[in-house]
Amino acid sequence: MRQTDYVILGLLAEQPLNGYQIKKIIDIRFQFFWSESFGQIFPALKSLAASGLAEEYPQEHTGGRAAKTYQITPSGKDALIDWLSQPVEKESLRLEILLKTYFSNYTAPSVMLGHLSAFEQSHAQQLHILGLFQKELENIPDDDENHREVLRVIDFGQKVNRAYLDWCRETRDYFEYKQHAPKSGAPKE
């Protein structure tokens, strides 16, 4: 069982879904900390069904190509609960922009300024989207749903993206200074 299987199981625990919908939910809601491709989702659904953790959910065909909707089975739910209690093992992070910052003395400050502005724009956008999600959730009354847990996840994204943007601005200032006073290296603080 790979992580992909558990993500899918977690989503199916809420409601029956097809592969396409699973992909959309991950792309939108998990945007800032997770991703999956169709090439992983469809084989995963197949293997989940083969091992009895999920099963096809019969549905009337309404439009578009026939969608295979899946629902979680009791043993699927057990597997999910078991996974939740296992220690978190993997935390993977790869930020090419930090690599380029580290090696940036081999290039011009203007090059780094370009990278930083792209990075800043993309994370400002992410922060904006997270704000919309937050408002949306806060407007819906909190019954027995998982809103508070989802808000914790959104808060993580907001904190991290704000940290990214702070760093961006400081680093931009540094490279701007370097560009104008290239010999002396950097401003004294």
Added chain:
Amino acid sequence: MRQTDYVILGLLAEQPLNGYQIKKIIDIRFQFFWSESFGQIFPALKSLAASGLAEEYPQEHTGGRAAKTYQITPSGKDALIDWLSQPVEKESLRLEILLKTYFSNYTAPSVMLGHLSAFEQSHAQQLHILGLFQKELENIPDDDENHREVLRVIDFGQKVNRAYLDWCRETRDYFEYKQHAPKSGAPKE
């Protein structure tokens, strides 16, 4: 050319190194935003040498098994500089703890408290190490080296880890409350 090739090229641009040393540098200095395994480093060094971007650096054998030390070639340096100017494409992030937080309504608060405390400990440790690096660099006089750029990278790590720890504490409070008042869900703010 994969990202691994460029990381190695960047490190070789500073000084000649063998595969083992490259691994150590990445494990220590790039700890919080990058990783490479021997299974990637050795084949990459081979292919870099085959394409003339790096070459063996003759060395006297001092102890242990003979180390193959490599140095960058002029065309290797060109390739590095070219890569630095290319847009940053990949930024990958996968945080299982957020997945588990998202799905945590299927498990007990105590389970999440365990995950959070492991996460907190590991990032407090990272923050501590970053502080040591920072002091180390600030004590060495800043000549024509890349200290200021490295300090920018360290600052990124510190900001992000502080954001992680803030989130941890707030989220721990939430699950502690939930544990003691399970029916009502969470405290009002």
Added chain:
DNA sequence: CGGCGCATGTAACTTGTTACATGATTCC
């Protein structure tokens, strides 16, 4: 002489991405 640290390397495997093929429906 056994374990540890230094050092290289490969094979098997797992994971993940991309491109492609297919096909139905809706909207313009």
Added chain:
DNA sequence: GGAATCATGTAACAAGTTACATGCGCCG
């Protein structure tokens, strides 16, 4: 009729991890 959207699926490839095999020298 053509584009967009919904939808499934596979094959080829790229990337990355792990386990293993090998071997030297130093230290106790």
